[in-house]
Amino acid sequence: MKNSVSVVIPTVGRESLYSAVESAILQTTAPLEVVVCADTLKPLHLPDDDRIRVVRVGPNAGGNVARQTGIEASRGDYIALLDDDDIWLANKLSHQLAQRRKLNLEKDGHWLLTTRVIDTDGKIRPLQEMRSGDDPIDVLFRRTKFREGTGKLHTSTWFFPRSFGMENIFDPNIRFHQDLDWIVCARQNFGSFTVEQSAFADTVCGETDGSVAKTISWRGSADWCLDKLGTTSSRIRGDFLVHVSFSRALSANDPKVAFSAFKFAVQNGRPGFYGFSTSLIKLVRLCVSSLSKNLRAK
Secondary structure (H helix, E strand, O other): OOOOEEEEEEEOOOOOHHHHHHHHHOOOOOOOEEEEEEOOOOOOOOOOOOOEEEEEOOOOOOHHHHHHHHHHHOOOOEEEEOOOOOEEOOOHHHHHHHHHHHHOOOOOOOEEEEEEEEOOOOOEEOOOOOOOOOOHHHHHHOOOHHHOOOOOOOHHHOEEEHHHHHHOOOOOOOOOOHHHHHHHHHHHHOOOOEEEEEEEEEEEOOOOOOOHHHHOOHHHHHHHHHHHOOOOOHHHHHHHHHHHHHHHHHOOOOHHHHHHHHHHHHHHOOOOHHHHHHHHHHHHHHHHHHHHHHHHHO
C-alpha cells in the first residue's frame, strides 16, 4: 500500500453523492479506496466499483463524526477528503502526490496539502494560493482589502497523513466551523504543523440547499470565535467577527440582529479598517432598506 490514498466522503445521502464518488474513482492516480461515511439510514446511489466501501454513522451524527469515522476505517497512508456536493478534476490526487514528493513531506508528519477551487460562481478561489510558510490562522482570519479572497482552504481539497488524522481528530461536538476548528486545533497542538496550497484548481464546488453553513447562527459563530481564537490577536478575532459572524447576522435581514453582531465584533475584537468599514456600510444599507419598507407599508 505504498503511497496509498483513502478518499473519505461524508454524506447525508444527497443526489450529488454519485458524481462526487465517481470523480474520486476516475482519478488518473487511482485511490486505494473510497470510504463513504453515510450519516443516514436511507439507501445510497453509488457507482459500481469494488473500491467503494460504505460505513454507516448516525443518523444525524454530524459531519465531524462521519469524517473521523471514515479516517479511522480507512486503510491508506493518506486521507483525501471530499464533500458529497463537490467533485474533483481527474488530476487532483496526482497533483497532490507529486507535491508531497516535491516537498519531501514525511508519511507520518503533521502537514496538510490543499488546492485552489472552482467556486460556485465559476471563479477560481483563492485569488492566489497561500505562500509557503504562511501561518494558516493569519491567512484564514486576518483580512485586508488587498487580500480579499485569499483565505480559502476548502475541505474537499484536503490531503494529509492518516496518522495525523488519528492525532488531530475532528471534534464530534462541533456542528459548524468544523474545518476551521480542525486547523485551529492543529496549529495550537502541533508547532510543526505545515499547510501548503498548490496553484491548481482541481476541485469544483457544488451549491446544495440545506448545507450546514447556511444554518449557522451569528451568535454561535461568535461564541466559537471567542472560544477557539481567544488567544490570537484582537485583530484576527475582530476580522473573523465582522467577516464571518456578522455575515450570518445579515442573513436574518433584521437591523437589530445585525447591529448586535456588529457591536459584539467591535467590543470583542479590533477589526481592521477594511472589515470595519465594509461591515458598517452593509449595516447602514440594511437599516435604510428596512426603514424604506416600513415607510412604504404605512
